[in-house]
Amino acid sequence: MTTAVADAAHHVEHGPAKGFSRWLFTTNHKDIGTMYLIFSLTMFFVGGTMALIVRSELAQPGLQFVHPEFFNQMTTMHALVMIFGAIMPAFVGLANWMVPLQIGAPDMALPRMNNWSFWILPVAFCMLLSTLFMPGGAPAGGWTMYPPLVLQTGDSFPFLIFSIHLMGLSSIMGAINIIVTIVNMRTPQMVLIRMPLFAWAWLITAYLLLAVMPVLAGAVTMLLTDQFFGTSFFLAAGGGDPVMYQHIFWFFGHPEVYIMILPAFGIVSEIIPTFSRKPLFGHDSMVYALAAIAFLSFIVWAHHMFTVGMPLSGQMFFMFATMMISVPTGVKIFNWASTMWRGAMTFETPMLFALAFVFLFTIGGFSGLMLALVPADIQYHDSYFVVAHFHYVLVPGSLFALMGAAYYWLPKWTGHMYNETAGKVHFWLSAIFVNVLFFPMHFLGLAGMPRRIPDYSTQFADFNMVATIGAFGFGLSQLIFVYVLLTCKKGPPATAEVWDHPKGLEWTVPSPAPYHTFAEPPKVDRTVAFPKDYD
């Protein structure tokens, strides 16, 4: 015991360095987590601004603000920035902060690589965003970068490819780090299957990243050689196959969408039990469901390609495999509902975001199920119905889970309670406007509006105006979140537990979490993995 105290004191002396070098050279998982989170919030506003340019142009029929070529640059860059700059780094940031705290590890297993995997990102995004100022403008061929169109990109083409390589490199290193940390650095008594769901979700996500990011790197490298080195991987004129790119891309792309949602599942599985004051229902089946979703995500890629021309048997296989994903996903929804059932719920901001996640992600899941029916998909494909579908799973899905996580763990990070009223206002405005923004898009798609068009026939005008109003409402509401962050330090001090007896090792360390935690592995109960079970 004395040693532990002495150790703790010793570590406090070696606290963070001063000034900028603290952030540049840090190997501390909390500092790196913070940098990831701040970076992703910045990118969220950059990508959001692009979305508002898109929605402004689409408010009315006719072109009012931008040329079609710039419009295409905005849709392309919005997607790349939001996917690779906002959503993914935010989850990695949470993993950096919370995985070591949840499993009782003193830090990430590979701290220097951790530093590097973060610092690659700002470089990659400076490069990507700099393409906006290049001759020919930013990439405008869609984030999916389908050839031959993407090969018509101007000077920005090699910068696009290189920045994707860098983002992939960062993700792969982050994934390796998370896997090694979880596998090797759990506190000795923590049995793998009893590990908290957020750590579990990230372990599985990290394997997905490791499996598919190299595939994306390969695909974009082939684009690069097609453009500059005379190969014809994807050029029909040289004997290549443009559709092969789509197969390779979506072999990456479909697991990628689960990379953006599995950690969200993990977060919601942490928040709902805390505010229901009940253990998570079916902890183990939640883990198996995550694993099943991850496996299925590798065998459904061609459902993004039902209109490219595929053998009938192929279409049927991909239809059925895709529908099967709704089974484990359903298990998760039912388990969350059962966790709430006969609980004693309270509705602080994190819980509100988690509940909205369950409801609205399910709507995205329903449209996903409809999309799996091939003949119907032929109508939905590349229409606003698809835009509505994937924004429902990504915005009130991934993003709401991230917001919930931020409110849930903010007191642990800062040592202060945030402004609950501001948090609730942020939630309600977001929850209302996100539906005003995305729900009408279902109708637009069914009525026949294709995606990625800068202008449309007058019959689509009314719902587009509604969506644009929703977009501005949603975008401006996010400024409340910045206000909450900036005023957090003025809030009352947080206790170690923060909430009403939450379970998990992260709630056994003081708030704010000291710079170094768990220098000695904490003791946990083998069967429940948590220091305090429910009484």
Added chain:
Amino acid sequence: MIRKSLTGLIGLVWAGGASADWALNMPQGVTDLSQETYDLHMMGFWVCTVIGVLVFGVMIFSLIKHRKTSGVAPAKFSHSTSAEVTWTIIPVIILVAMCIPAAKTMIKLEDTRNPDISIVVTGYQWRWHYAYQDQDLAFYSSLARPSLEARQLGSTIDPYSVDNYLLEVDRPMVVPVGAKVRVLLTSNDVIHAWWVPELALKKDAIPGMVNEIWFRAEHTGTVRGQCAELCGKDHGYMPIVVEVVEPDEFDKWLTANGGTPKAVAAAAK
């Protein structure tokens, strides 16, 4: 039956405020297969709606009843194998049941044998080219001039003053009613997609490849669509217009445009 009447009921409610501008649902279209596609879409919609009402109902009940302020003590249960097995197996059964009608329609969609007419449709940046294989007729089809003028940035022309803004072409594709039309899709440059919602058809036009689709329009009239695969800056400006006419009118149209009528009319009858 219940599904049909529910659909009708909702249709009535919607029709109350429904100008075409607030269109909420997929068109039922002008072919048997577009009707089947619509029915599949509605089946998916109602399955999701019923599951949604049940699941959301349980959750909303829980949100109202099981809150701390109502003074309840939280239960301690944390799993139930029978419940978990049940809600794994039932969805599997529902999904298999949904796949069967979808598969039947898919088989019909792929059956492009024995067409009455074959038209090669080639995508260009940014217009369509139609070549009637046996009628010696081929032409480009581009965005109509009034839309072209109104769509420019800074144009003073009000889009509402243009008929079928962005959905009108200079030369439409014309087909006879009742004939099985096979469309062979390819592209000259990048990937495009030929989409006409009323025909429930969408297929990519890919350079170096030929994709086949088919339709048999049941009514005369005009149906409109657009390119559905991002193909560059004017992707939004390459509409599709298909005019379905009586067979003799189709022959007249062929002759007037320098084509040769070939027993198509007879086949269609």
